[in-house]
Amino acid sequence: MLTLSGVTKRYPTGDRALTDIQLTLPKGQVMALIGPSGAGKSTLIRCVNRLVEPTQGSIRLEETEITRLSGNALRQARRSMGMIFQEYALVDRLSVMENVLSGRLGYVGFWRSFLRRYPQDAVAEAFRLLERVGLPHAIDKRADALSGGQRQRVGIARALLQSPKLLLVDEPTASLDPKTSRQIMRLIRELCAERELAAIINIHDVALAQQFADRIVGLRAGEIVFDGLPNELTSDMLTTIYGEEEWDTTPEPMDDEPAAEPPRARVFEGLAAGGAQ
Numbered sequence: 001m002l003t004l005s006g007v008t009k010r011y012p013t014g015d016r017a018l019t020d021i022q023l024t025l026p027k028g029q030v031m032a033l034i035g036p037s038g039a040g041k042s043t044l045i046r047c048v049n050r051l052v053e054p055t056q057g058s059i060r061l062e063e064t065e066i067t068r069l070s071g072n073a074l075r076q077a078r079r080s081m082g083m084i085f086q087e088y089a090l091v092d093r094l095s096v097m098e099n100v101l102s103g104r105l106g107y108v109g110f111w112r113s114f115l116r117r118y119p120q121d122a123v124a125e126a127f128r129l130l131e132r133v134g135l136p137h138a139i140d141k142r143a144d145a146l147s148g149g150q151r152q153r154v155g156i157a158r159a160l161l162q163s164p165k166l167l168l169v170d171e172p173t174a175s176l177d178p179k180t181s182r183q184i185m186r187l188i189r190e191l192c193a194e195r196e197l198a199a200i201i202n203i204h205d206v207a208l209a210q211q212f213a214d215r216i217v218g219l220r221a222g223e224i225v226f227d228g229l230p231n232e233l234t235s236d237m238l239t240t241i242y243g244e245e246e247w248d249t250t251p252e253p254m255d256d257e258p259a260a261e262p263p264r265a266r267v268f269e270g271l272a273a274g275g276a277q
């Protein structure tokens with residue numbers, strides 16, 4: 001449903017962020033995009049919704065050639081791509097419900113949204129989504145009264161209110177504790193399955209990617225160097241993506257630190273567990 005062909009991005013500074021990216025994402029697939037800082041993950045996600053202009057290549061979402069669009073047509077195409085952000089991008093002084101409804105801003109007219117009068121069907125759907133993401137009790141709360149995990153749930157509900165075909169997710173768990181991170185990844189995965197939504201999730205946590213994605217793509221210096229199943233991501237592959245490191249060793253305790261008991265979780269435990277939980 002999403003196809004990138006020969007996508008290259010060179011920033012005006014001369015930085016070459018992406019080189020000749022070929023990628024096809026079928027309906028309903030959750031793809032994790034991993035790679036070191038500066039590998040081009042954010043650039044790739046932003047090229048798909050044209051927040052960043054690719055220098056070369058084409059991006060097609062179903063029948064729509066995204067790279068050829070401008071003006072109204074581009075705005076319409078962007079509605080079919082829900083964005084979920086690391087820092088949630090909520091309006092703090094607005095309620096949870098108003099934040100979710102802002103996902104419909106692209107659909108309702110300017111004055112209607114300015115006056116915050118949303119159609120009844122949008123309000124009903126927002127209620128359903130808030131229930132689904134586990135926040136039915138928080139509808140009237142101000143966004144700044146929520147925890148990080150709750151804020152991310154609002155961000156997810158807002159993205160879904162657009163009825164997107166594709167989710168573009170940029171570091172959804174970077175500011176969250178390990179348990180909340182897992183809950184958020186599990187929720188995204190379940191919602192993608194329920195709605196046959198494809199997702200590209202830019203993520204640094206390799207174990208989370210292995211546990212919750214159907215497919216992993218590894219970028220290094222703007223090129224795809226790995227594209228496979230979570231259980232195909234061996235330590236050799238991690239070295240190809242990130243560079244030399246002893247991936248399967250548990251960190252040694254410091255001299256004055258007692259040995260941890262039981263041993264710390266390792267990246268490859270995600271691999272052994274296999275699939276989503």
Ligand SMILES: Nc1ncnc2c1ncn2[C@@H]1O[C@H](COP(=O)(O)OP(=O)(O)OP(=O)(O)O)[C@@H](O)[C@H]1O
Pocket residue numbers: 011012013015016017035036037038039040041042043044
């Ligand atoms: N607006 C910009 N102007 C110039 N160069 C940029 C710009 N944004 C990114 N770059 C460069 O493009 C390359 C890819 O950056 P990008 O942010 O896409 O990487 P990333 O993999 O998302 O990194 P991180 O994991 O740290 O977020 C880097 O060399 C970066 O310096």
